[in-house]
Structures are given as C-alpha cells and as structure tokens.
Amino acid sequence: MPEQRTDWLTGRTVIVAENRALRPNEFEADRNISRAASACPFCPGNESLTPPPEYEQFDDRGRWRVRVVPNKFPALNNPVATGGPPVAAAAEPAAATCNLAIGAHEVIIESARHIDRTSALTALELRHVLETYAERLRHWRNDGRLAYGLVFKNQGPRAGASIAHLHSQLVALPAVPSAVEAELHRAKHAFDEKHSCAYCRMLEQERTERARIVLDRDGYVAFCPFASLQPHEVWLLPANHEPSFERAASVDTLSRLADVLHDVIARLESIVPAGSFNLLLRTAPWKIDCDTWFHWRIELLPRVNSIAGLEMATGIYINPVAPERAALQLRSL
C-alpha cells in the first residue's frame, strides 16, 4: 500500500508507492510509435482493461466522450476502501513520520479518439474535459474528508506520461502539501499587507507592462511568469478575482476558458519538442477560508530541460529562455 513519509528535518514529503513501478510504459517500449488503438486501455472497446468508471460524459448518441476511472496503479489509498483519514504512525524518536497515503487518484480520459495532443481536441471537447475537472473536484470537496485537490496532466514522454492516449489525473489529499502551504502563507501575508489579492496585483502589473503577456481576452490572461522555471512556461488566470476553479465553473466561464486554453496550448505544442508539457490546475484548498486572498490558475510547464542535481538540491532552476522572449514568440505565432 502506498505510504506517505515526511522527513521533519528537510520538510520533504514523499509517497512510496512501489505498485507504480508495475505501470505499463508505452514510451519506453517503443519511443516513437505509441501503441495502436486496438491495444490501448483508454480506447472504446477496451473499457474492461480499466477499473469501472466513477464518472462519464456521453454524447447525443449515448457514447462516452469523457471517462473517469480510478488509477489502476494509485499513488494513494482510496479513503472509501480504507475507511477514513490518515493514521498517525510516527515512529518516535525516528526522524520521520509515516502515514498511510490516503486520498483519491483518478484518471480522466479526455477523448474517445486515440489522440495524444491536447490541440487535437476541439475547443468544445476541451470544455467537456474542463467540466469533468470541475465535477470531480466538487465531488471530492463535498466528500468532506479531504483537504486539497489537484488536477494535472503529463503530456508526452518528457513530461512523465506512460500512456499516450490523452488523459489527465486528479489527486485529492487529506492535507495541504507543504509546498502549497508555503505559497498560501505568502499569499495571505501579501494580502494582509496591502489589503488586496496579490495575484490580482500581479495580473495588473503584467497587463500594464505587457512584455510577458501571451493572450489577454474573454476574461482570462495568459502570460509567461517573471520567474519562469522552464522555457515558455505559461500561467493562465481569470482576469477577475476568483479563488476556486470548481466553484466558478459554469457553461459560460468554461466555454471561454476552453477557447483561450486551447489557443495557448496549440501555440506551446508548436514550439515544445514532442509537445511535452505538464499542466497543473491550482485551485483553492477545501478547508481553508482563502476566498479573498487566493486566486486559481493553470500552469503550463513545457518539458525541455531535464531536472538535474542543482534543481533537486536547491529548488533553483536554470532557464535559458527569458520569459519576455518566450512571450513574444508565443504571441507572434
């Protein structure tokens, strides 16, 4: 069973999930050609290769168009199966704590078509995917036992995808991870100092300077952040203050978001080798009242350089492309 271990000295948290090593990896087996649709566990006709769905969206003809299944190789133990919140099993005076890693881990199959790029979806199809993100985040928030939900996508072999067929993942955790907590702490502090949302102020500054803006339309702003970790990193935020993605989600907001996000991702995919990137959806935690000082966002992190010693030791990244140049390039596509 996956275990969550925290080292008190470094504050590092790791989930030890040896079952994950059993995952199939199409990219390793055959780096250039992903497996045929006939053998793909995410393609229609092969539904028996995944656990039963927890949620499905259907088209007019009753065929599924988005499908959510529990991860077959979960990094977390389902709270329904294990019966509740994490057990504290700290082995004092050892320098570490070890809990059962409890939470949800789901796979969101984004299309019934065997495609491997987000830009191969239409903007409408991307809206259906975003609706599914909102639906599943609301589901786990309402469950009441979990504190934090993250939706992410690893697209392409360089971003950690093990199956080519377009999919995202959702994890819901019983506690806010320490890296997220550190940002929340800074955001709250910044709000207290100036009595306004720090993310709104950042947007205001980006919109004034314009040098790092990629797109600014339909209520969303996409820009290359001032301290981008990777070349062509893009953040996308709602232009008006909005703490929670899933609470703000409606047909109207998600239609506009799908349109802008589709545009940004298509631009990124045309630049980034093999279209490899990570998408992170950072929405408000569920048990902290941060409505005035947190602002949700999507981060798009192209995977160009691999993460190596310096990054692992210090958290300091070296980015060879200035975000101003990256934004200019993305704007002009």
Ligand SMILES: [Zn+2]
């Ligand atoms: Zn497939």
Ligand SMILES: [Zn+2]
């Ligand atoms: Zn804000």
